[in-house]
Amino acid sequence: MDNSAPVKILTVCTGNICRSPVAERLLQAGLDQAVPGGFQVASAGTRAMVGEPMQPISAEIVRTYGGDPEGFAARQLTPAILRGVDLVLTMTSGHRGEVLQLDASLLKRTFTIREFARMLDVLDQRDTSASTDNAADDDGWLAAHTTRWRGLPARAAGVRHLSLPADPAENDIVDPYRRPPEVYRQMEDQLAPAIVSILRHARLNSPVRGDAAGAP
Structure with missing residues (x-):
């Protein structure tokens, strides 16, 4: 496997127009800041409304947190889309089951996004090593x-x-x-903390370039 290639993350919901697009665009925006060029985030739906844009309130949520909802089009989840993915983050346990029906080999790489975020919180509490301990030269930085x-x-x-x-x-x-706008706000209240936890983990554990580690 090419360790110079970006880490591929896929977010999954049902229609791919409300929840997983928000996760996709906000994770991509935040991870680009933490590790430029280090991640490729995409999304798909188990019963996607193929070709449809993100729902307006979802797009508003993305903009609120600094992401860009433009150019989005819903995709149907397929085995081909799952091929080569490093991490699948689903919006519900039911979606996780549907992913595994398509590709059982992803069993150990598929989580609900809230579950995965809680796990990272535990890891961050237990792991006190700083990212500066992982300094690497320019050639090895992305691979690390x-x-x-x-x-x-x-x-x-x-x-x-x-x-x-x-x-x-x-x-x-x-x-x-x-459903009414307040349900979108409930979605936001559930999803935003999970995204924050994932982005915090990425920032805390990003390998440091060799030149940055040696800077005064």
Whole structure:
């Protein structure tokens, strides 16, 4: 596997017009800041409204957090889209099951986004090593990042027992499609903290370029 290639993340919901597009665009924007060129984030739906743009309130949420909703078009989840993905983040446990029906080999790389975020919070609390401990020269910087993130699902799964919610429903993001604006806000309230946790982990654990590590 090419360790100079970006880490591929796929977010998944049902129609691919409300939840997973928000996760896609906000993760991409934040990860681009943390590790420029280090990630490629995309999304798809298990019953996608193919070709449709993001729902207006979802697009508004993306803009609120500094992302760009323009140019989005919904895609149907297929085995071809799943091929080569390093991490799948679904909006519900049901979506996770549908992903695994298409590609069972992704069992250890597929999580609900809220579940994965809680696992990263646990890892960050346990791991006190600073990113400066991972300094690398320019040639090795991206490879070090990619290697670490491709191993992250296994590390995260290792602390699953420490991050279980009191209610399994807390693993899911509510579906706001064709529902009142307040349900979109509920979606935002559930999704935003998970995205923040993932971006925080990326910033805290980004390998440092050799020249930056040696700077005064």
